Amino acid sequence: MRRFSASYLAHTREGMWSGGREALADCSLGDRDRALDVGCGTGAFTRVLTEETPQDATVIGVDADIGLLDVASDRYDPGDGSAPCRPQYVAGDATRLPVGDDAVDLAACQALLINLPSPAAAVRELVRASSDLVAAIEPNNAAVAVASTVDRETTLEREARAAYLEGVGTDVALGDRVETLFEAAGLVDVRSRRYLHEKRTVPPYDDRSLESAARKASGAGLDAHREALRGALSAADYDDLRRRWRAMGREVVAGMRDRDYERVELVPFEVTVGRVR
Template structure:
């Protein structure tokens, strides 16, 4: 199981569900009594679920990372419990909806986690998972789309979990013995444009230094990429990053990243 920092979760989940929550309709949130958000991290999805449910609905977050749970307990707190997705600290039939967001793609055996979700649910189990192989980039820097695609594919080849699972999460849900009720697609679009946020400026600097790619070096080299190919990619990456910073200096830089998520809902058979 990969671990993620608060800053990574904030950057990748910022604005998630801000424009539409229609893909959550199959969850029938207005009729739920108790909901468990597994792998809740800093609580972003838990807060969305709380907003979409009745006042007397209980929404509980669960995560194995104690530092992330401390953030979830912060300024806009949600009830959270420390626990492993494969050994949830709840008795059978404790909730009527158990859900996760961007969790299964980081697990070696998603069906095993879904079986555990089903153990503590009386009705629905849902997975909100991305298809990271289908991410699209539209950038004012011509080289950025191609380099991001190359780096993403090299990373995908090196990871040992299915980070493109979202588009086919129904297979894992069916393997867990659940009946698939619905699948809805939601495109999470992250934009960078003037005035640039501190996070966008930091990301640009990390491109120019190659630090962002360096963080993934071990994973990339676990795939088919050679040391020489990685060095060439990082050199081009840094050059691209310098162009991004130049365009930011003249307020010309624009970037839109579209990450397709799939909400797949299963029912206890």
Template sequence: MWADSREALQDLELGSCDRVLDVGCGTGELTRVLREECPGEVVGVDADADLLSVAGPPVVRGDATRLPFADDAVDLVVCQALLINLPEPSVALAEFARVASDQVAVVEPDNSAVRVESTVDDEPLLARRVRRLYLDGIDTDVTLGARTATLFSDAGLDVVSTRQYDQQLWTAPPYSEAALTAAQRKATGVGLADRADVFTGTLDDDEFDTLRAEWRSIGRTIIEQMGNGEYERTETVPFFVTVGRVDEA
């Protein structure tokens, strides 16, 4: 992500920041981008110490809803694909506003609007069905991206801008190990089986078995096309970069 364009990040005003927090930084995907764009210090924050070891210093272990920083400790607080995984994203956003002296920015997807194109004719439709069932079965709002501006207003942040950034994930020959593994997981049904608990509220056992059989069939067709060097797939995930300014009062 961000390899093709960083235009959607321009309203973060990174060039004028002395200190930035990347909350829920994970392995540091966004952290590294921020460090390239910001002349000041960019600190990665995450609750998982193992992930922080990959992100690289400076890092701080901490909870997004209870950040171990004083009020107004940094110029900017940023997160990417974090709020969609929290049961109460507004609590984290209020904490971001407490710690930031100037701006808060979030980069969040709308997973209901993901688009799939594939050389396997039935894959886009089945992927859409599975995604809808998944969205209906999880406890957090993974469609939040396009509506984060409302959360900002509720948190007392003045919305500066919302920009859409479409992340595109391509699968084409020569196939990466990750792509080959993903195809194998489809063909064996392991991917769906790993998330079976998510579907229990929307499908009975027979319906889930039918869905998994369709998923496995798609996977076998993908592997066949890969063997012939014919398989291509594009997945487009819309992310929304919302920037808000902290009320000086």
């Protein structure tokens, strides 16, 4: 399974579900008694489940990374009482969940299956753990759309994404094919809804946007995916892409300095829900 830092997860999921949660309707969250978030990371989706399920419901987040679970526990703060119960966090592997058969009435995951070498094995385990519903919220990273005031950013991101998809080693474009996995695992009444996660960068720029621009200009942002990119590119091709990427990053930094840089990224997620037979 691929591993991620807490800062990477915060950056990629920032603002997700803040614009509406209609795409989660088939999860019937208001009717759940016990919900499980598998591969919960820093608990972003666990907190959504906590907010949408009844006050007396049990919500459990499971992840193999103890460090991420520590962050999830620290970040949970009901504050004004909008989140009705405190989620529980448990260490465990997605293909060997630390719960019994039929332990919950919703076993869910968000952006988990795309990072597993055998997503079908994880789906079977979700089915085992649930007495009722199974849900997976997975992106189709091949269909990401980017618009930018820096012309070459759109082109370079498309080029880098194509190389990443080829070299990453897991199916990061799985989103719109999860239905097939669910049906193969014996789930019935399988259905999907699309959720578009929009990430917008406009002035005034926050610290995360400024840091992202600096990482583009230094090449650090591209280097974070070097292993996957080198799975598709030669050393010379990677160095050439990195050179052009850094030049693009300098344009982004200059645009931010002039306060006329804008960027919009749309990531399509498929919310697939099935019922245990």
